[in-house]
Amino acid sequence: MDIILADYLGFCYGVKRAIKLAREQAGKDKQVVTLGPIIHNPQMVKQLADEGIGLVNSLDEIDKGTVIIRSHGVGPSVYKRASEKGLRIIDATCPHVKKAQMSAKTLAEEGYFVVIIGEKAHPEVKSIVEWSGRSAVVIEDVHEAEKLHFVRKLGIVAQTTFSRGKFKQLVDILIDKSNDIKVLRTICTATEQRQAAAEELAMKVDMMLVIGGKNSANTTRLASLCAKKCPTYHIETADELKDNWFHHIEKIGVTAGASTPDWLIREVYRKCKNKNKTCKVY
Ligand code: SF4
Structure with missing residues (x-):
């Protein structure tokens, strides 16, 4: 049995940066909390909680310290409220997300009707809506794109973790919705x-393991892309691996979402290796 790791997998720049900023602040400050889980990975959030980095879901839950x-x-309303409460703000917003937020803001200011291609319920998308002055609409599927009425000026931005193929498909439909796009x-x-x-790896193997939070949009997206090419299992930890998945399997591909720490990938990799001592690893 061969185990092949995807060329790109696991923590991205934005997630590494956010965790570094949180840890640095925890070393300086007694009360440090993140507003919402710092990343969509329950195991990593627990590790940070053990290091003293707390979690609140609303600014109502704190009156002092660092958020x-x-x-x-x-x-923007969250920054305003946090400073009104006298909280120290450490901004770990990924620069790519910041760019999407500012793009939506600028488009709205220039008079464009803003469409965000992304998932309505995702916190990043909700933040982009707010930066657009709450005037943007969110489109996540073909039906919603087709339903959009014709507008004078149309500005389109994407959720940073959206599927590139689906983005292109939706833009192709939206292109007919305005003469100024x-x-x-x-x-x-x-x-x-x-x-x-x-996707490339999933085409070459008999089975894909996608590691990462079940609540992580980018990991779930990887799992659904791989599932179109071969049998795919989305797992958070090595404990979820089942022996019967490995029957008659010669090549296993492994990938992980941008919010999946290396140690979780290593655990899965080790456990797969132990299932067949003769396996080769690439
Ligand atoms: S996946 Fe998200 S956090 Fe990571 S680099 Fe991209 S936008 Fe930033």
Whole structure:
């Protein structure tokens, strides 16, 4: 049995940066909390909690100390409220997310009707809506794109972790919805690299293991892209591996979302290796 790792997998630049900022602040400050889980990975969030980095889901829950804005970003109302409360703000918004937020803001200011291609319920998308002055609409499927009425000026941005293929498909439909269109392709490179590497690998193996939080949009997306090419299992930890998955399997591909720490990838890799001592690893 061969185990092949995707060329790009695991922690991205934005997630590494957010965790570094949180840890640095925890070394200086007694009360450090993140607003929402710092990344969509329960195991990593637990590890940070053990290091003293707390978690609140709303600013109502704190009156002092430091609040860390996670890589997904927040809308302007959150910065305003945190400073009104006298909280120290450490802004760990990923620069790619910041770019998507500012792009939506600028488009709205220039009079464009802003469309965000992404998932409505995702915190990053909600923050982009807020930066657009709450005037943007979110489109996540073909049906919604087709339903959009004709507008004078149409500005399009993407959720940074959206599928590049689906973005293109939706832009192709939206192109008929205005005579003045500006498309800002705000999908981040880390996402594109992970998606392309996962798809390429999934075409060469008998089974894919996709490691990462079940609540992680980018990991779930990797799993659904791989599932179109071969049998795919989305797992958070090595404990979820089942013996019957490995029957008659010669090549296993492994990838992981941008919010999956290396130690979780290593655990899965080790456990797979132990299932067949003769396996080769690439
Ligand atoms: S996936 Fe991209 S946008 Fe999201 S945190 Fe990582 S680098 Fe930033």
